[in-house]
Amino acid sequence: MKYFDLNGKKVSRLGFGCMRLPVLDKDNSKIDKEKASELILAAIDKGLNYIDTAYNYHGKMSEKFVGEFLEEHNLRDKVNLTTKNPVWLAESKEDFYKLLEEQLANLRTDHLDFYLLHSLSKDSFHKAVDLGVLDFAEDIKKRGLVKNIGFSFHDEYEVFEEIIKVYPWDFCQIQLNYLDIDYQAGIKGYELAKRMGIPMVIMEPLKGGRLSNPPEEIASMVDSFEGYSPSQMAIKFPLSLDNVMTVLSGMNEMGQVEENTDMADKVEANKLSQEEKDFYKKARDIYKSKEQIACTACEYCMPCTVDINIPRVFALWNNGFLYDEEEKSKEAYKTYLEKGVDPQSCIECGKCEGICPQSLEIIEGLKEADQYLR
Numbered sequence: 001m002k003y004f005d006l007n008g009k010k011v012s013r014l015g016f017g018c019m020r021l022p023v024l025d026k027d028n029s030k031i032d033k034e035k036a037s038e039l040i041l042a043a044i045d046k047g048l049n050y051i052d053t054a055y056n057y058h059g060k061m062s063e064k065f066v067g068e069f070l071e072e073h074n075l076r077d078k079v080n081l082t083t084k085n086p087v088w089l090a091e092s093k094e095d096f097y098k099l100l101e102e103q104l105a106n107l108r109t110d111h112l113d114f115y116l117l118h119s120l121s122k123d124s125f126h127k128a129v130d131l132g133v134l135d136f137a138e139d140i141k142k143r144g145l146v147k148n149i150g151f152s153f154h155d156e157y158e159v160f161e162e163i164i165k166v167y168p169w170d171f172c173q174i175q176l177n178y179l180d181i182d183y184q185a186g187i188k189g190y191e192l193a194k195r196m197g198i199p200m201v202i203m204e205p206l207k208g209g210r211l212s213n214p215p216e217e218i219a220s221m222v223d224s225f226e227g228y229s230p231s232q233m234a235i236k237f238p239l240s241l242d243n244v245m246t247v248l249s250g251m252n253e254m255g256q257v258e259e260n261t262d263m264a265d266k267v268e269a270n271k272l273s274q275e276e277k278d279f280y281k282k283a284r285d286i287y288k289s290k291e292q293i294a295c296t297a298c299e300y301c302m303p304c305t306v307d308i309n310i311p312r313v314f315a316l317w318n319n320g321f322l323y324d325e326e327e328k329s330k331e332a333y334k335t336y337l338e339k340g341v342d343p344q345s346c347i348e349c350g351k352c353e354g355i356c357p358q359s360l361e362i363i364e365g366l367k368e369a370d371q372y373l374r
Ligand SMILES: NC(=O)c1ccc[n+]([C@@H]2O[C@H](COP(=O)([O-])OP(=O)(O)OC[C@H]3O[C@@H](n4cnc5c(N)ncnc54)[C@H](OP(=O)(O)O)[C@@H]3O)[C@@H](O)[C@H]2O)c1
Pocket: 016, 017, 018, 019, 020, 052, 053, 084, 118, 119, 152, 153, 154, 173, 202, 203, 204, 205, 206, 207, 208, 209, 210, 212, 231, 232, 248, 249, 250, 251, 252, 255, 256, 257, 259, 260, 298, 357
């Protein structure tokens, strides 16, 4: 495992994302604790020491699981523990403190190594600032409750620039993968953070798993990189950036832990070959020519007001184009409609669009997806 040196603190370049842990009975709030523990222990055994969770993951069960896990295995002092303040829930400065207090209790600890203001966008940031979030950040750091303070981000580059310049952040977190280099903060945001000397954490390096199963043309290009899988080529991209402290991956199979820790062991920053750079560019062009909607299935839009499974519908729509699977997608849509809520029941309340980290036009997308799939 390679490590990033953060003022003398060794942070593993691969972090364990606890947003997509294995679950039981297909119920997102029922974490398969035994399996999840085995996976995290295996990753720690390979040198991983950064664990990322958040208040809202797994129906508010992720922090509780992580706290229990660290206590049970006596690992709290051996890992960098990270969680995020759900700023959208705060209506007063006091609320930020109450949430932190609840999170420390969930995680069974008296301090956090890294703490982020979660999923900032223009509106959520301005509201939080008006409530006094920056004073709160300053205060909890001074009191040692939090060692490093940062923010995770989902909005346009201009907003990223405003937020990163407003406070002396210790780190920040953006979504970045070889496909989405010009999306949200993107590679331009990465370069800005690097110039400002603010280390970055990268989320969704595999686009929520979609880059693990690329279209045939891309899969055959990967074959020329002997010994690497499509997932490994994808995770290599952010690992090769030198101002990236940690790349977070949600891993829910042992094979995934092995592949990803292997890459975090091998990849050196700033060492991409021309052949690898060409691969990323060509693969990007192929994807972009096929994708219908840039949904990463983060499920922030869920539950939908009328219970439409939005990520599922968009996945079927995209799959039809990405994998040349029109008939298969239509069949799967029929099966979905037998039990799931019909997208034609959308009441256009817009709640999903307000919270979507990708700012997708979900209402219009559902209409187009339905037209294609029906
Ligand atoms: N702050 C925020 O706003 C925010 C938003 C999103 C994410 N995050 C954080 O970032 C973390 C990472 O995001 P992510 O989970 O979306 O990361 P990701 O690595 O892009 O996607 C994870 C998924 O990729 C698949 N996968 C991982 N390694 C693989 C491998 N070697 N081979 C094949 N498939 C592999 C698995 O999919 P399958 O389930 O299909 O096997 C896994 O669930 C999250 O866990 C969370 O902690 C934060």
